[in-house]
Amino acid sequence: MISRETSEEASEEASEEEYDRRRHAQWCAGEARADGVARRDMLRLLAAAGAAATLPPVLGAPRAQAAGGAVAAGIVKPLPADRFTIRGTNAETKFEALAQTGFHTPASHFFVRNHTATPRLDAKTWSLKIWGDGLRGAGTREFTLADLKRLPSTTRTAFVECAGNGRSFFTTQQGGEVSGTAWTLGAIGNARWRGVRLSEVLRRAGVSRHAVDVLPSGLDAEYVTDDGTNLGRVRRPLPLSKAMDDVILAYEMNGAPLPADHGYPVRVLVPAWVGIASIKWVGDIEVSSTPLYSPWNTRFYRLFGDQYPPEGSAPLTRQTLKSAFELPWNASLPAATTHHLTGRSWSAAGAITRVDISADEGRTWHRAHLKDTPHRATWTRWTTPWRPNTPGPTTLLARATDTTNHTQPETTAHNTQGYLFDAVVRHAVRVV
Template sequence: MPHNGPSTDESNESGESAYDRRRLRQWLAGEARADGVERRDLLRLLAAAGLATTATVAGTGFAAPAPAAPAAAERAEDTVAAAAAPGIVKPLPEAWFTTRGTNAETRFEALAGTGHHTPTDRFFVRNHTSTPVLDASAWTLTVWGDGLVRGRAAEFTLDDLKRLPATTRSAFVECAGNGRSLFTTQQGQSVSGTAWTLGAIGAARWRGVRLGEVLRRAGLGRDAVDVLPRGLDADYVTADGTNLGRVRRPLPLAKALDDVLLAYEMNGEPLPPDHGHPVRVLVPSWTGIASIKWVGDIEVSAQPLYSPWNTDFYRLFGAAYPEGGSAPLTRQTLKSAFELPWNASLAAAADHRLTGRSWSGAGRIARVDVSTDGGTTWRRARLHDTPRRADWVRWSADWRPAAPGAYTLLARATDTTGRTQPRTTVHNTQGYLFDAVVRHPVQAV
């Protein structure tokens, strides 16, 4: 049955900061494991948290990383200039997508009139390497680790998962770097990584089995604290040749047991290859990196875990943050987007229905306000969906431009936590979590 209680990441502490500090203390005491993370990176994080001491760090060791698969050379979040996205299986019509290296961004105007859920063929693609094409009949999921009773591994086929109680939910998946280019174009700030506009997001109807159900059937032990899903795509190799292994990122057990799905359907059909076939992890409200595609194994650990995807990547770095970076990114932020091309031409002295979407990782959307004069005046938009946690809402506002000329449209969302999109986003060097009101230029002609 669907889980209707409060979400752990909403009802408990905001984000993962206290949990992260506890993991750091446990690492100092030799009780945590850093899978594929270099000692210098852990020292940097410890220093940022004010926990590092040379005496205690000296004797701490690391476990060996998982066995390697064929390597692919691309640095996380780097943009590669290419006419097409290598390693993506589905067609990428130019009217629907902008290709960005190994990734494909949905053009937001391509969502106009498509309904609440993003059509699967228009859903953005974020790949660290390339899409593996896997045989569902041969696929298995291995659940293993010292967080299981007696440390005994369990194996599940796709048919095994489908025999378990199924859950269906509507939720968005969004890359942490969605909106990254706006740090530069709107705030004049330099950032690194793929220059997403606002289309590195999609919302779908997902069906699968709750991760908590699978963990319990595998024999979840009383000492378990972290869960580490790992994908079956190729090993990730950085530009300097460092093999970081397969994409993986730990979840605290409380989140894993709350609302996380092992999804095998998307919009009523089996998952397509680019979106995780045959099974992916879905972590509602959290940044997309947590929703591991093509999941092949899940480690359940009695020790806190680290991976490069919550140490070097997916933290906030910059002048506003500690030297070692922020806590690992968890929940997504608050955004709004118009379903219009950039610099769209609209007839002057004619009636128009402006449409768009707003979403938040922290709560439900409470209201959306729209300005057609660059922010001088605002009026409330009409919401066309029942606001739900971890999902977006469609909205509309009528507008009649009085005369030809350049106009700036703005949309500003407020969620049920009381947070409203700010005028600017605090800068971070990797361009994550842009949440400022976007200034959308149009021309009345």
């Protein structure tokens, strides 16, 4: 029997692919906009079957720059070495640093994904502009932070995870070449977010029955690629159906105002979707009666490679399934000692139902104890005892299964930009 969640997952994926096909047709007919994407790039993305499937040079991961050209990490909060690995303009959380942090990730440990640099915004002068031909009437609607806080609030625990989380394992475990930030598994954080539903704000702004797409834009600096192409501010369209569903305009994180690096004063939160959809420092939302594209769902955040169509997959939406040990890489563990291994597993499609652990290259598996009540779009902590007796190098494996009956595979299909890695990660340790 197919579960309701499995059926809903298949339906969501099918509807997203159909939605993208309609947008392709409408763009070709001149009925959709692709601001910031050159026509030649769109033609390549929309090429007929049989065109070259290799990754064009323009699709390589761009270097984060401010429009003025200066490269800088641009992160405001402290990044102590025991918590973070610095990766250019980004900071990856070390999973071992999460061992004592509880279910919600403190802001002090939450990873940072910046395209340019964290802007310093004043909440007193900040406002959210909502505009476009998908609204009834004419003109722009503006909401201050005080306006948003007067609206009914909602609170939700959800993870935010970069689409490239786990990217490095395409190379280190599978021998493939990929472009982009070489994340291990720490480009994720799970927090309790409070804000107002985007649907509430759109209704008050006068969203019309003709609206099809919603395009949030951030207030960080414009994004310039290595070849000097200015792609403008980070922005990515959402189907109106998703925007009116579970998307939140969040102004609090774990009971406090959003920190600067995490979107202060207001960010978009799109539960379960790839992190790029959750635009930080949002200041502008276009509501459109025609389909929209941006570089962040054409040039980036699609799957390209030998196993995908020449134009790439549909734009990425939901994240995937992963597990991680709360251990340093190549940790030294004493022999003849019982160790209580801990870790976390998460899925965007369903709740975690079980986590299996292997310490013998996958020959045998035993079930870990789940410490949390599992929910979709959050993670579940787990623990398991392990008593190694033989000194030397070994590998620990953690394999999760969710309520859609999806279990982490041995390998992930290769894609050139290294997105959505979901295979079981081989975590090397040394018994001493």
